[in-house]
Amino acid sequence: MSNIKRSVSMYSLQDEYARGSMKLPEIFEYLNGMGTGLEFISDQMMHNTPEPTEEDLKVWDSLVEKYEPTLVCNDIFINTCLYKNRSFTKKESINALIKEIKLANRLGFKMVRLVSKTQADIIEPVLSYAEKYNVILSLEIHAGMSFDNPHTQEFVEVMRKLNSPYVGLTIDTGIFCRRQPRVFANYFRHLGVNEELIALTDKVFASGSDMKVYNTENGKPGERFAKDVAALIKTPAETQYAFLADGYENSPFDILDEYMPYATHFHGKIFEMTEEGIEYSIPFDELIKYLDQKGYKGYISTEYEGNRWTLPGSPMKEKENTEAHQALLKKCIEEL
Structure with a gap:
């Protein structure tokens, strides 16, 4: 005990x-x-x-x-x-x-x-x-x-x-967190966030990392963020999703x-x-x-x-x- x-x-x-x-x-x-x-x-x-x-x-x-x-x-x-x-x-x-x-x-x-x-x-x-x-x-x-x-x-x-x-x-x-919270993903899915962005977050977690690490280089948005994440952001809901996904660490x-x-x-x-x-x-x-x-x-x-x-x-x-x-x-x- x-x-x-x-x-x-x-x-x-x-x-x-x-x-x-x-x-x-x-x-x-x-x-x-x-x-x-x-x-x-x-x-x-x-x-x-x-x-x-x-x-x-x-x-x-x-x-x-x-x-x-x-x-x-x-x-x-x-x-x-x-x-x-x-x-x-x-x-x-x-x-x-x-x-x-x-x-x-x-x-x-x-x-x-x-x-x-x-x-x-x-x-x-x-x-x-x-x-x-x-x-x-x-x-x-x-x-x-x-x-x-x-x-x-x-x-x-x-x-x-x-x-x-x-x-x-x-x-x-x-x-x-070893996976992004499912309720978080489903909430933004309900708001119309595209599946590619959600799937990218799942993939990053599955690799043993998280979006905070993935998105930054030397404490600032890096090339991967610009190339992979920002390119998928088209709506205010997707902007909010990407911002909040940084808040779950692995x-x-x-x-x-x-x-x-x-x-x-x-x-x-x-x-x-x-x-x-x-x-x-x-x-x-x-x-x-x-x-x-x-x-x-x-x-x-x-x-x-x-x-x-x-x-x-x-x-x-x-x-x-x-x-x-x-x-x-x-x-x-x-x-x-």
Whole structure:
């Protein structure tokens, strides 16, 4: 039996929440019934974050007291684009992150997920607050902005320099896609994207690569993009497809070898759980074996993202995919 633990990100239920099918109490009850840890999205599900009202905090407190969940992580966003005419200054970003740290502590979380584009230069100035409030700052390594991204490397350099248990990484498993998500391809097929473009993406994945690698040379669009991809783009939908296809990476697991000492959390990204009980694009059985061999003892948090690729008129299957993924994780962990 592995020491890897399971949780669910409320991001997986965002459509249920946004449409009012599930409010916060229903989500707490649902996750309590699944027996997993809880990952919160305070910007989405708590008004006036990072400074909620006492009334909102009392609602939260009552739910925590009633269900006694394991509070794993709060996903936060430093909203640097809050103003129409400018981005946050460094000082404003620091102050915003300090507020988020204090809120995480107040809610009962010991870790916050920093969105991928969080400024690296605001981490050291807030480290004393992270220590004081016992909150780990964990940058998300997300597909499309993985370890070769200059912005990500800026954070990694700061993280290594500080060498603190309060600064780490949240690894999004979208960097381990072995096939392009089928729901993604079908969604754009529905919009009229030509089959040649979709087939090219499938072919690139089958070769062991991905479109981010295929399209670029030295970080910029290369000859293959101009020759093979751009030549197939005729419509706005095809432009959007080509842009978003870059966001699914096909990295080997050993890309994590040097970063595992800093891995504080994993997002178990899923797009489509199949009838066979596996994720169509990501081999979680192999990934969990790798993590176990590396001694990882933290959480893998189900993060369903296939909802955005639901075809018009089709049901949104957030609960079904979440439950199927939790069953897969449980099986894989117990078999180790």
